[in-house]
Amino acid sequence: MTKGRKIESIILKILVYAAAVITFVVLLFLLAYILINGLPHIKPELFALEYTTENASLMPALINTVIMTLLSLIIAVPFGIFSAIFLVEYAKKGNRFIGLIRLTTETLSGIPSIVYGLFGMLFFVTALGWGYSILAGAFTMSIMILPLIMRTTEEALKSVPDTYREGSFGLGAGKLRTIFRIVLPSAIPGIMAGVILAIGRIMGETAALMYTSGTVPDMAKTPMDAGRTLALHMYNLSSEGLYMDQAYATAVILLILVVGMNTLSAFVARKLTKGK
Amino acid sequence: MKNWKEKGMQGVFLLAACASILAVALICIFLFANGIPAMKEIGFLDFLTGQTWRPGNNIYGILPFILGSIYVTAGAIIIGVPIGIFTSVFMAHYCPKKIYPVLKSATELLAGIPSVVYGFFGLVVIVPLVRDYINTHGIRGNGGNSMLAASIILGIMILPTIIGVTESNMRSVPEQYYEGSLALGATKERTIFRIVIPAAKSGVIAGVVLGIGRAIGETMAVIMVAGNQPQMPQGIFRGLRTMTTNIVMEMGYAADLHREALIATAVVLFVFILIINLCVSLLNRRNDND
Numbered sequence: 217m218t219k220g221r222k223i224e225s226i227i228l229k230i231l232v233y234a235a236a237v238i239t240f241v242v243l244l245f246l247l248a249y250i251l252i253n254g255l256p257h258i259k260p261e262l263f264a265l266e267y268t269t270e271n272a273s274l275m276p277a278l279i280n281t282v283i284m285t286l287l288s289l290i291i292a293v294p295f296g297i298f299s300a301i302f303l304v305e306y307a308k309k310g311n312r313f314i315g316l317i318r319l320t321t322e323t324l325s326g327i328p329s330i331v332y333g334l335f336g337m338l339f340f341v342t343a344l345g346w347g348y349s350i351l352a353g354a355f356t357m358s359i360m361i362l363p364l365i366m367r368t369t370e371e372a373l374k375s376v377p378d379t380y381r382e383g384s385f386g387l388g389a390g391k392l393r394t395i396f397r398i399v400l401p402s403a404i405p406g407i408m409a410g411v412i413l414a415i416g417r418i419m420g421e422t423a424a425l426m427y428t429s430g431t432v433p434d435m436a437k438t439p440m441d442a443g444r445t446l447a448l449h450m451y452n453l454s455s456e457g458l459y460m461d462q463a464y465a466t467a468v469i470l471l472i473l474v475v476g477m478n479t480l481s482a483f484v485a486r487k488l489t490k491g492k
Numbered sequence: 493m494k495n496w497k498e499k500g501m502q503g504v505f506l507l508a509a510c511a512s513i514l515a516v517a518l519i520c521i522f523l524f525a526n527g528i529p530a531m532k533e534i535g536f537l538d539f540l541t542g543q544t545w546r547p548g549n550n551i552y553g554i555l556p557f558i559l560g561s562i563y564v565t566a567g568a569i570i571i572g573v574p575i576g577i578f579t580s581v582f583m584a585h586y587c588p589k590k591i592y593p594v595l596k597s598a599t600e601l602l603a604g605i606p607s608v609v610y611g612f613f614g615l616v617v618i619v620p621l622v623r624d625y626i627n628t629h630g631i632r633g634n635g636g637n638s639m640l641a642a643s644i645i646l647g648i649m650i651l652p653t654i655i656g657v658t659e660s661n662m663r664s665v666p667e668q669y670y671e672g673s674l675a676l677g678a679t680k681e682r683t684i685f686r687i688v689i690p691a692a693k694s695g696v697i698a699g700v701v702l703g704i705g706r707a708i709g710e711t712m713a714v715i716m717v718a719g720n721q722p723q724m725p726q727g728i729f730r731g732l733r734t735m736t737t738n739i740v741m742e743m744g745y746a747a748d749l750h751r752e753a754l755i756a757t758a759v760v761l762f763v764f765i766l767i768i769n770l771c772v773s774l775l776n777r778r779n780d781n782d
Contacts, residue, residue, distance in 0.1 A: 228684075232581050232582045232681075236579045238575055238579075243601065298505050306505060322772075323516050328765060330711040330761075334743070334755060362515065363512065391498060392501050421606070423740065474605065474606055475605070478601065
């Protein structure tokens, strides 16, 4: 081996290790920085039911987030699961219509959130006349998470062995019965993992909600009321610049929620692969 | 009766599957119907190549924001791609088996952090760092809110995309390539960088293009660190505004042509994203054919 090649190898090896160290140190630093600065500021008044300019409470935003998440899921999950069933169980391969569905789903998953926000503002808020409301935000979010739920459900359905289906058909069950009694139940962990991932996406979303659900810091009493979610609340706090301590504390809560959701999703997905 | 139920539900599934087509159609219709007339009124060329954005005087040129988006994305690529690719080499070939699950979930965690938290981190950590650098070196700047800060944050944000895609593509390169090269006396590093990565090339490129899409569409993290001055980009230490942030900055109070010009900005952004998506699916198709 020539000397030059040996040096080349050593340099590349150093670069590989250096890059890995940078990646994981940046992540650790980010988490540690926010936790260290935020944890001391998590105080009881931050969870007051009413938002006032004194307490900058995150409770109303947290409740809005929960409502927003539930509504978005109620809209997106049936559509996502049903279209995945269509794609996996009914569609014939190579059909042009199927190609169109795949193309549009891919397009949806690449659209930036601000474009969703703008569309939500033009369609749900203005054209349908819903005004800034949780409902408009939830519909916008449901379009945004649709491709995610479709893809994870599709993968979960595909991972159900064909022998299950054949066994069910062999016992005289119809296609519909097979899907709902045999295929879907065995695909549930995979679908759940996707849904939980979608919850994380909704909780962390800001740009798509700014001009659909509005930035009012109060709790929404009905879905037609405006109200900001936790992520939007945090953006407003930090851009106003008056509540940096509360912004740190909100960042901690947001991180715990979103990271928790992602970890839960990974855990559920791992259960699925282990169970086989 | 049973047959009727079967057929009915098949129809329901089919209808649900049309939801994504309907959504894309609606998004296109509403964006284009609101944006194209404004572009026509301003003049396509004036809109796309105009260097001044002054809604108060009815001057709408978005070249500064197009360039802003491109520069910030290029910066993110320069920072994120080398680190991402080298990290994925580490993940695929160097990482001890014991700590692999931990690091793998760490990269997933990196992908899960909301963009507003990244932006906040940039605001309280990266921006002051840039500000200090500017002040000690006597460079003209906008108090640390800069293209550099935005590029660094975006560079971190695209890491998980690039690591994930590159790693899985490197793993799908047949083991024989790797072993064959080692057997011929090449070192491990040489094998990886001369044999494995070239074999996974189109997958690696697809990962980079996905990262570009993510960076160019990112809004909240950029708005918090980039300064958002509506002017032509003037260097890495100065503030700039991207297409995405232009929309968020002014949508709240815009009316009439100004509002439509912002929607037209989204149309331009949308077209950029469509082109990027097209590239990704072409690259993936080539991968599948191999």
